[in-house]
Amino acid sequence: MTIVLLIIWLLVVSIQLIFILFVYSRTAFYRVPEHTTLGVQSNARTGSTSGITIVVCARNELENLTELLPLLNAQNYPHFEVLVMDDRSTDGTHLLLENDITQLQHVRFIRIDKEHEHVTPKKYALTIALKKATYPIVLLTDADCRPASDDWLSGMVAPLINDQKAISLGFSPYEHRPGLLNFLIRSETLFTAVQYLSLALAGRPYMGVGRNLAYRTSLFFANRGFYTHMNVVGGDDDLFINEVATGKNTAISIHPDTFMWSKPKETWADWRLQKKRHLNVGKYYKSGNKFRLGLLTGSHVLTWAFALVIGIVVLVHEWYQQPFTANEWLLLLSGAGVFLFRMLTFWGITGRISYRLAHTVHWAIIPFMDVLLAIYYGLAGIATIFRRRKKRLYWR
Structure with a gap:
């Protein structure tokens, strides 16, 4: 025995x-391409840079949007828009978007007033956002996130523009707080990133995080968007990437300027609910x-x-x-x-x-x-x- x-x-x-x-x-020894931002800026000078639509889906995120939108509006990029999807907010978000963002030249919003039975609310909001996006590349994030720099946008989309990839997987670290819960959250976030970034570099991409993820809208519609998992709560990032990502069409972005910082859960109950949503979608991954x-x-x-x-x-x-x-x-x-x-x-x-x-x-x-x-x-x-x-x- x-x-x-x-x-x-x-x-x-x-x-x-x-x-x-x-x-x-x-991932440990990955060399970040020198064109992470310089190539985009070079393309901008020649007029060949694609426009980008930053998409933020938000529900009752008044305080976070007040902080985030000016940071997104100030991104160092020639052609972009920030599209906020206001999903039935009741906390004053709608008034903020109607009255207080007029000075933010790149920001616009779409209001969603009702829920639909055939699709989960966030996937519906994202689908509408991609249909209404002005530009052919979307960069996704959440309202409780903050970009590491004004070059976040240019760095995240550099692989799509310079290398003609269809997907760019980014990293979204959580803020450091005291306590075991925060340490566990940061540990799990790090190790999840180790896995999805490393497997992507090995030619086996399987997920991305919706807090920092870019892809072409043509890829979304060519694969019928979220059609195969419309009623699954969660999966608007990892299930979609699991379906469409390949070793040839996927790149990673791990330059420090491209990080998107996120606020961690502060109670064990909130964190467990978040983990339940994440674990719920794992069973829908491809068999491999x-x-x-x-x-x-x-x-x-x-x-x-x-x-x-x-x-x-x-x-x-x-x-x-x-x-x-x-x-x-x-x-x-x-x-x-x-x-x-x-x-x-x-x-x-x-x-x-x-x-x-x-x-x-x-x-x-x-x-x-x-x-x-x-x-x-x-x-x-x-x-x-x-x-x-x-x-x-x-x-x-």
């Missing part, structure tokens, strides 16, 4: 090493994506679970003075060595990625993040299996 446990442990740790060394390392993510996450959880079990086995052997056989010793030492190597490579490579992605998690506590995520993914997996259908979820 001990030999079987050790062999399985070696196998799952080896799977982890493959992902770390051959997938995650792509589900297999890779299951292998990646499962091996992460089992790496630490088997380490704990084998540690207990060693203690039991010592307590009852039961010596290991030669084969057991060989496997035990091999497993411990590979496990230690996996810990160090995860620490180094994920730490480097974190450094590149706005120092989301301090490098010194990456090992703690490693263990915390294994616990979190294990519990989330159990909750997903046993969760029963409850009340309807809403995007806001």
Whole structure:
């Protein structure tokens, strides 16, 4: 039995090493193209830069829109508009958009007055936005986000304009706050970014985050938009990208100027609701994506679970003075060595990625993040299996 446990442990740790060394390392050592903003500015001088529509879907976001819209209006780009989709707001958002944005030359809005049964509210708002967009490329964000710089727009769309890609995946870090919840949010956000950015660079893109995502409207309409998942709450970003992204049409944008900072949830209840929406859409991913993510996450959880079990086995052997056989010793030492190597490579490579992605998690506590995520993914997996259908979820 001990030999079987050790062999399985070696196998799952080896799977982890493959992902770390051959997938995650792509983001860790990715060279940001020099044309991230310079190429766009060069195209602007020659008059060949495409116009961009920034889309913000908002419901009761008066305070956030008051702060965000001037920042978007001030983006350093020659031809763009900011299209705000006011989805049935009752907090004064409509009055703000009607009366107080006249001095913001790039901002306009569309009011949505009712909900439609055949489609979730946010997907309906986004669909209308893309139909009414003035320009052929849309850049999506949320009302509670803030761009890292005035070059956010030009940097995010640079791959679409200079390299003729159809999708640009960006990164959206959360603000640093004290407490375990904020640390967990930042850890999960970092590791999710490690996965979707690295797999995109490996030619297997599977998702993006709607807080910082650009694509061509032609791609949206050529694939019938959200038609296959109109009634699924969530998925306006990751399910759509999961359907249409390929290794050839997708690029990533991780220059610090292209980050879109977001406000984190401040209560465990709000965060759990957000996670339920995210986990709810995972079952609709393509089979290949589900297999890779299951292998990646499962091996992460089992790496630490088997380490704990084998540690207990060693203690039991010592307590009852039961010596290991030669084969057991060989496997035990091999497993411990590979496990230690996996810990160090995860620490180094994920730490480097974190450094590149706005120092989301301090490098010194990456090992703690490693263990915390294994616990979190294990519990989330159990909750997903046993969760029963409850009340309807809403995007806001």
